[in-house]
Amino acid sequence: MTIKKIFYGVMTLIAAAILSVAVYLNSLLPIITGYAAKNLCSDVFVSGREPADIQSIDLNFSFIKFTKNTVDFKEKSVTSKFLWGKSKAIYREGFGATLLRDVAEDKLRKIKYPGGINSVYSQDSIKWPLGDILPRKNTGIDTIKLGEISKSLIADNAYKGNAFAFLVLHKGVPVAEAYKPQFNKNTRLLSWSMAKSYTNAIVGIMVREKKLDIFQPAGIEEWKNDVRNKITLNDLMQMQSGLKWNEDYGNRSDVTLMLHCESDMSHFAFDKPAEHPAGTFWYYSSGTTNIVNYLIRKQFPNDSLYYTFANTRLFNKTGMPDVVWESDPTGTRVGSSYLYATARDYARFGLLYLNDGVFNGERILPEGWVKYSTTVASSSQGEYGSFFWLNRSKRFPSAPEDMYSCDGHDGQHIFILPTQQLVIVVLGYSPRSKGGMDFDSLIKDVISAL
Numbered sequence: 240m241t242i243k244k245i246f247y248g249v250m251t252l253i254a255a256a257i258l259s260v261a262v263y264l265n266s267l268l269p270i271i272t273g274y275a276a277k278n279l280c281s282d283v284f285v286s287g288r289e290p291a292d293i294q295s296i297d298l299n300f301s302f303i304k305f306t307k308n309t310v311d312f313k314e315k316s317v318t319s320k321f322l323w324g325k326s327k328a329i330y331r332e333g334f335g336a337t338l339l340r341d342v343a344e345d346k347l348r349k350i351k352y353p354g355g356i357n358s359v360y361s362q363d364s365i366k367w368p369l370g371d372i373l374p375r376k377n378t379g380i381d382t383i384k385l386g387e388i389s390k391s392l393i394a395d396n397a398y399k400g401n402a403f404a405f406l407v408l409h410k411g412v413p414v415a416e417a418y419k420p421q422f423n424k425n426t427r428l429l430s431w432s433m434a435k436s437y438t439n440a441i442v443g444i445m446v447r448e449k450k451l452d453i454f455q456p457a458g459i460e461e462w463k464n465d466v467r468n469k470i471t472l473n474d475l476m477q478m479q480s481g482l483k484w485n486e487d488y489g490n491r492s493d494v495t496l497m498l499h500c501e502s503d504m505s506h507f508a509f510d511k512p513a514e515h516p517a518g519t520f521w522y523y524s525s526g527t528t529n530i531v532n533y534l535i536r537k538q539f540p541n542d543s544l545y546y547t548f549a550n551t552r553l554f555n556k557t558g559m560p561d562v563v564w565e566s567d568p569t570g571t572r573v574g575s576s577y578l579y580a581t582a583r584d585y586a587r588f589g590l591l592y593l594n595d596g597v598f599n600g601e602r603i604l605p606e607g608w609v610k611y612s613t614t615v616a617s618s619s620q621g622e623y624g625s626f627f628w629l630n631r632s633k634r635f636p637s638a639p640e641d642m643y644s645c646d647g648h649d650g651q652h653i654f655i656l657p658t659q660q661l662v663i664v665v666l667g668y669s670p671r672s673k674g675g676m677d678f679d680s681l682i683k684d685v686i687s688a689l
Contacts, residue, residue, distance in 0.1 A: 266491055267302070268324025273499030274298075275306040275319035276328040277338040278429075284315050284330035285563050285579045286427050296401065296668050297649075326499075333546075335565035335579060341502040342568040350570070353543040360560060368411065368587055369558040369599055371424065378409040381688040388684050389417035392665075400650055400669025400676025403428060404582040407685060408662040411590055415685075416582070419667075427563060427579035428666045431647030435528045437553075437564070437588070438574035439476065439612055439626035440604065441535055443596070444552045447605035450538050457534055459509055467509075470517040472534065475527040476625040477616035481515035482508070484524040488648060489672070494525050498576060502568040505533030521618035525575035528626065529567075532574035542570055557591055557598045559584040582664050588645070589653040589662035613643045637683035650676050659686060 275298055282293045290310050298304060306319045315330035328338045333352025362370040385407060391397035392405050403422045407415040416424070430437070445451040453472040462468045467482070474480045485492040493511070501507040508526030539545040549572075554562045562584055565577035580588075587598070592612070596604025612625045621631030628634070630642040638656065645653040650669025655662055663685055669676040 268321060269326060270491060270495045270499045271302045271321050272306060272319040272324045272326035273328075273338050273340075274495075275303050275308055275321075276317045276326040277336055277499070279308055279310065279319065280315075280317040280328035280330055280336035281429065281565065281577070281579065283310055283317065285335050285565075286429070288421065288426075292421060300670075300672070333563070335563040335577070337566065337568055338499065340500060340568055347568065353546050360555075362558065362560070365558075367413065367558075368590060371583065373413055376412050378412050378414060379689070380409045380414050382414055384688040385415035385685070388681070388688070389415050392681065393417045393419055398677045398681050399674055401667045402665055402669065402676070403667040404664070405666075406582045406586045406664040408586050408590060408593075409689075410660045411594070413583070413586065418582070424581060424583055427561070427581055427584075429647070429649075429651070430578040430580065430585075430645075431576055431649055431651055432525065433585070433645035433647045433651055433653060434564070434574055434576055434578035435525075435626040436645040436653070437549075437578055438528055438531055438535075440553055440588075440591070441549055441574075442472070442476065442531065443604040443608040443612070444548075445535065445538065446608070451534075457530070459530075459534075461509060466513050466516070470513075472531065473625070474517045475531050477518075477521070477619070478523055478527060478623060479518050479521050479616055479618055480524070480527050480530075481513050481517045481520055482511040482524065482527065483514045484508075484511060484522060484526050486523050486525060494575075497526060497529070498573075503571070504567045504573060504575075505529045505571050509533070519618060521616055521620075521623065523623070528575040529571065529573065532572050535574075536571050553603065556601060556603055558587045582666055585645075585653050585664045585666070586662055589655050589664065592643075593655050593657060593660070593662055613641075635679045635682055637679045637686070642682075650678075652678060654678075654682060656682075656686070659689060661685065661689075 278297060279293055282288045283290055302321060306321045309318045316327060318327045328336045329344060330336050337347060366372045367374055389405055392402050403419050405417045406413060442451060446453060455471060456468055457470050457472055470480050486494050488494060497504045497507050509530045536545050549564060554560055559580060563579040564572050566572050591598045591603060592609050595609050596602060612627050613629060614624055615621050615629060615631055616623045622629055622634060628644045628646050630638050631640055639658055641658055642654060642656045644655060650667055652665045
C-alpha cells in the first residue's frame with residue numbers, strides 16, 4: 240500500500256467521523272435551542288423572572304449555556320440560536336409558553352384561552368387555605384428551629400443544591416416559608432414532573448364524576464389491533480404500560496424529543512411499540528402521562544370545557560386560581576412536565592392529599608383515591624404508586640415509609656408525611672447532574688422540629 244493510499248484512507252475516515260458528528264449534532268440542535276427557548280419564555284412571561292438570572296442558573300449547563308437568546312417583550316416570545324439551529328417559543332395568556340413545532344405562529348395566537356386567565360378571586364383578602372391571610376396558630380412544632388433550617392437551606396446552602404422557595408405545613412398551617420431574594424409568594428415556579436401528580440388529581444375528579452374508569456382499556460384507536468389494546472388507564476398511571484420508552488434527559492432520548500421536537504406529544508408517546516405485557520414491568524415514562532392527558536381531553540366535546548375543567552374542579556376549589564398548565568402546540572396539556580404554580584399552591588396541593596382528598600371542608604377527590612394513588616405499583620419495588628413517588632423502599636432513609644411525594648427532575652418536591660401531618664415544599668434548581676440537594680437531611684431536620 241502506497242503512502243498516497245494510506246493518506247486518502249485516513250482522510251476518508253476523518254471526513255466520515257466529522258460527518259457523523261455533524262449529523263448527530265444536527266439532531267441535537269432542536270433539543271438544545273428548544274429547551275432554551277421554551278424554558279426562558281416560561282420563566283420570563285409566566286414566572287416574571289429576569290432573563291439574565293434564568294440564563295445564569297437554569298440554562299447554565301451543557302450545550303444549553305452556549306445558546307444565544309433573544310427575548311421580545313413586545314410580542315412575548317423568545318428565540319434561541321445555537322450554531323445553525325434556531326427555535327422560537329411564544330407566550331399566550333392562559334396557555335403559558337408554547338414551543339413552535341410544526342404549527343404556524345399566527346394560528347396559535349388566534350386561539351384564545353376560554354374565559355381569559357384562570358384567576359377568579361383575589362387571595363389577598365381570603366383566609367388560608369383558600370387565600371393568603373395566614374392563621375396565627377401554634378401547632379406544637381418548633382418554629383425557631385424551622386427558621387434556622389430555612390436560613391440554612393436558602394441563604395447558607397447547607398443542604399447543597401439551589402433552593403428558590405421553601406414552605407412547610409404542619410396540621411394544615413404554614414409554619415415555615417422562605418424565598419431567595421428574587422422570588423416571593425406570588426412567583427410561579429416550574430413543576431417539571433410534579434405535574435404528573437396534578438394529572439392524577441384530574442383523573443381522580445373525573446373518576447368521581449364517572450367520566451373515566453381507570454381499570455378499563457384505554458381505548459386508543461391505534462392500539463385496537465395489537466397487544467396494546469389491553470393497556471388500561473391504571474397501567475399508564477402506574478408507569479406499567481409496557482410501552483418502549485427512554486427517559487434519559489442527558490441526550491437525544493424519547494423524553495427530550497417529545498418535549499422539544501414534537502408538536503403532538505401524546506401521539507409521539509402512544510405510537511411507541513409494546514416491549515412488555517401491560518401491568519408487568521415498571522419503567523418511569525413521561526410519555527405515559529401525556530397519553531393520559533390525551534385521554535382526559537378526549538372525554539370533552541370541546542376544548543373550552545377541557546381547559547376550564549381543571550380550573551373549576553381543582554384549582555379554584557383549592558386556592559390555586561392562578562396556576563398555569565401549559566399545552567403542546569396541538570392543545571393537549573403537557574401533564575408530564577409543564578405546570579407553573581407558587582410555593583403556597585404546591586403546599587395546598589399537598590394538603591389536599593394529606594387530607595384524603597378533602598380541601599377546606601369540601602371533598603374534591605373520590606373517597607379512597609389517595610389510598611389508590613399511594614398503593615405500590617406491582618413492579619416498582621415499592622418506589623411508585625399512581626403518578627406519586629413512594630418511600631416504601633426507604634429512598635429517603637430518614638423519612639417514614641408512609642411518606643409519598645411529587646418529584647421534579649431538577650429537585651422540585653412536595654413531600655407529604657401523613658403520620659407527622661407535614662407537607663414540605665422545596666422548589667429551585669438542584670439537578671442531580673450538579674450534585675443535587677441533600678433532601679434526606681432536610682426532611683430529617685424538619686421532622687426533628689416536631
